Amino acid sequence: MSKGILVDISLCIGCESCMEACRTANGLKPTSQRRLSPDNYVIVENLEGDVYYRHACMHCEHATCVSACPVAALEKTELGPVIWHAEKCMGCRYCLQACPFQIPTYEWHNPVPSVRKCTMCYDRIVAGGQPACTEACPTGAILFGEREDLIAEAQRRLREEPGKYVQHIYGVREVGGTSLLYISHVPFEKIPFLARNLSVQEPLPELTWRVLSKIPNLVGFGGVFLFGVYWIINRRIKLERMAKENQLEAKEDFIEELPPEQLDSEE
Amino acid sequence: MKLNALGSRLPRLTFWRGLLFALWILGAYVAVIRFTKGLGAVTNLRDDFPWGLWIGFDVLCGVALAAGGFTVAALVYIFDAGKKYHAIVRPTILTAFLGYLLVIVALLFDLGRPWNIWHPIIMWNPHSVMFEVGWCVMLYTAVLALEFSPVVFEKFRWRWPLRVMRSLTIVLVVAGVLLSTLHQSSLGSLYLIVPQKMHPLWYSPLLPLLFFISAVGVGLAMTIFESFLSHRAFRKELELDVLTGLARGVILVEVIYLTVRFLDMAGRGTLSFAFHPTREAGLFWAEIFLMSVVPIVIYSVPKFVVHRTWLFWGAVSTVVGLVMNRLNVSITSLEGWGGAYFPKWQEIVVTAALVATGFAVFEWVARNFPIFPREETAEEAALAGEKPAYA
Numbered sequence: 001m002s003k004g005i006l007v008d009i010s011l012c013i014g015c016e017s018c019m020e021a022c023r024t025a026n027g028l029k030p031t032s033q034r035r036l037s038p039d040n041y042v043i044v045e046n047l048e049g050d051v052y053y054r055h056a057c058m059h060c061e062h063a064t065c066v067s068a069c070p071v072a073a074l075e076k077t078e079l080g081p082v083i084w085h086a087e088k089c090m091g092c093r094y095c096l097q098a099c100p101f102q103i104p105t106y107e108w109h110n111p112v113p114s115v116r117k118c119t120m121c122y123d124r125i126v127a128g129g130q131p132a133c134t135e136a137c138p139t140g141a142i143l144f145g146e147r148e149d150l151i152a153e154a155q156r157r158l159r160e161e162p163g164k165y166v167q168h169i170y171g172v173r174e175v176g177g178t179s180l181l182y183i184s185h186v187p188f189e190k191i192p193f194l195a196r197n198l199s200v201q202e203p204l205p206e207l208t209w210r211v212l213s214k215i216p217n218l219v220g221f222g223g224v225f226l227f228g229v230y231w232i233i234n235r236r237i238k239l240e241r242m243a244k245e246n247q248l249e250a251k252e253d254f255i256e257e258l259p260p261e262q263l264d265s266e267e
Numbered sequence: 268m269k270l271n272a273l274g275s276r277l278p279r280l281t282f283w284r285g286l287l288f289a290l291w292i293l294g295a296y297v298a299v300i301r302f303t304k305g306l307g308a309v310t311n312l313r314d315d316f317p318w319g320l321w322i323g324f325d326v327l328c329g330v331a332l333a334a335g336g337f338t339v340a341a342l343v344y345i346f347d348a349g350k351k352y353h354a355i356v357r358p359t360i361l362t363a364f365l366g367y368l369l370v371i372v373a374l375l376f377d378l379g380r381p382w383n384i385w386h387p388i389i390m391w392n393p394h395s396v397m398f399e400v401g402w403c404v405m406l407y408t409a410v411l412a413l414e415f416s417p418v419v420f421e422k423f424r425w426r427w428p429l430r431v432m433r434s435l436t437i438v439l440v441v442a443g444v445l446l447s448t449l450h451q452s453s454l455g456s457l458y459l460i461v462p463q464k465m466h467p468l469w470y471s472p473l474l475p476l477l478f479f480i481s482a483v484g485v486g487l488a489m490t491i492f493e494s495f496l497s498h499r500a501f502r503k504e505l506e507l508d509v510l511t512g513l514a515r516g517v518i519l520v521e522v523i524y525l526t527v528r529f530l531d532m533a534g535r536g537t538l539s540f541a542f543h544p545t546r547e548a549g550l551f552w553a554e555i556f557l558m559s560v561v562p563i564v565i566y567s568v569p570k571f572v573v574h575r576t577w578l579f580w581g582a583v584s585t586v587v588g589l590v591m592n593r594l595n596v597s598i599t600s601l602e603g604w605g606g607a608y609f610p611k612w613q614e615i616v617v618t619a620a621l622v623a624t625g626f627a628v629f630e631w632v633a634r635n636f637p638i639f640p641r642e643e644t645a646e647e648a649a650l651a652g653e654k655p656a657y658a
Binding site for chain 2: 036037064067068069070071072073088089090091092093094096097098100102104105106107108109110111112113196197200204205207208209211212215218219222223226227229230233234237
């Protein structure tokens, strides 16, 4: 079963307990930077007034980064988290380029650079626990659980307080579905990293697979076509040459058993 | 005769050599910094702009400008365009081969963990466009090495490998055309996955097709361009009728390109962006005019298409336009999302050093191996004309 995290923006008070817990659990260096970086897997962003939201990996169901990686260094695990395997990565950074949420960060100043991002605390989940951030959250603004259960819970909250919430669960359909689910009392259009994919319903890997899946046919038909053209043209040239040689021979030997046309057709 | 030519050229060559060495020393310095301090120390790359000049120019343009290799090989060996084109096959294959080798060197600079560059061989992800590009570039570089190998065998008079390669010619050419079709287009497919990040003037579901068509066009143009450089450097005679033929090919390809590009844009309703007074629109029209319109106009004039100066400038225009197109796709179109990007001088130095190396190696190979039919014919005819002469 696939795990997920439900983010209820209306409950987040911006205390940053999740950021602290994440830093400790993942051994990240303290930094004053207020943006995703190799040492910031999760950021609590202040949208306006007392509205805060979580900014971190969405762990997409059909992860764009996973489909983009040429060496399968990124993996969508069965448990839900999207994780990165250092020993496979060759550093092409197509994952950074492809991510629709612009989440993965790179160690630009490391000669042996890693791709760094939230792992949903994969190791803790495998061990039967929950991510450090959801454990630390004092208000229940982030909730860990089975994705299906979380969707049901989100639906319940939207139903019970229709006046409070925007009637939409972000992450059920966006980019084909994400393990992170958001409900909010402010329009999703206002939240920059989510807004850009509000209208994208299709899993993005489909866009490239549509082309890649045509390759076997292209190679097959292309190969036959090219060899065919070569064979036809080459044969015509050979026949012409033979016809000429035959004519020459015919003249030289003064033998005219067959006219050239018939030689042609025999060939 | 050859020595004279060299002697009279010595000052000019010294200047170019000086430039080459300067670039190599700077490039080596940048390499040391890059491999000890990381990519960030020598590039303006960042998380929201992970691909810069090295991918946009060295890889995207490098591969496209090397497209002459498969285009001319197909024309000569498959479509049997005519005997006269045989003269340009070898320099074109050499240009392509060097182009791909330089792309690989550029990748070694650009990849974060270049020592893992071979990983796609054993770690597969057929869903990744990059995986497919990696495989095709690898295989096609091997094909180019084999296509070029007869030149080396001839030089050292190895007869049986030469015969083996000759019998393989058509298989190699077909493989080369297929592999090139795949990865020339796939370099465009790379960007299919970021529809929301790219400027609508450049994002299109037809990117793979557009990349392929423009690569064929610039492949022909580069062959014209390269003939002129060889003409200047080696006093090689210009095969004007060959170049005219190629130029007519450029017209055909660029007309197809414009048709597909504008029909696609009109169909998806993105054409209006070209008429907004924006920097992007300006760059779009510059690219369209230089790559396609200018060569079509020049080469359509009967007097110009047979005239050496016009042939040259038409090709230059196509090449410059293609470079603009690839940089627009890989950089301009993504600046709206990731913010402005301009390469650091270190990025430019590495790129310039690679280009200069390409020219230098071409020159060295051309002076030492039988590349041009003219210069070597007498010698070569004695050598290769009668087969038994090898043994």
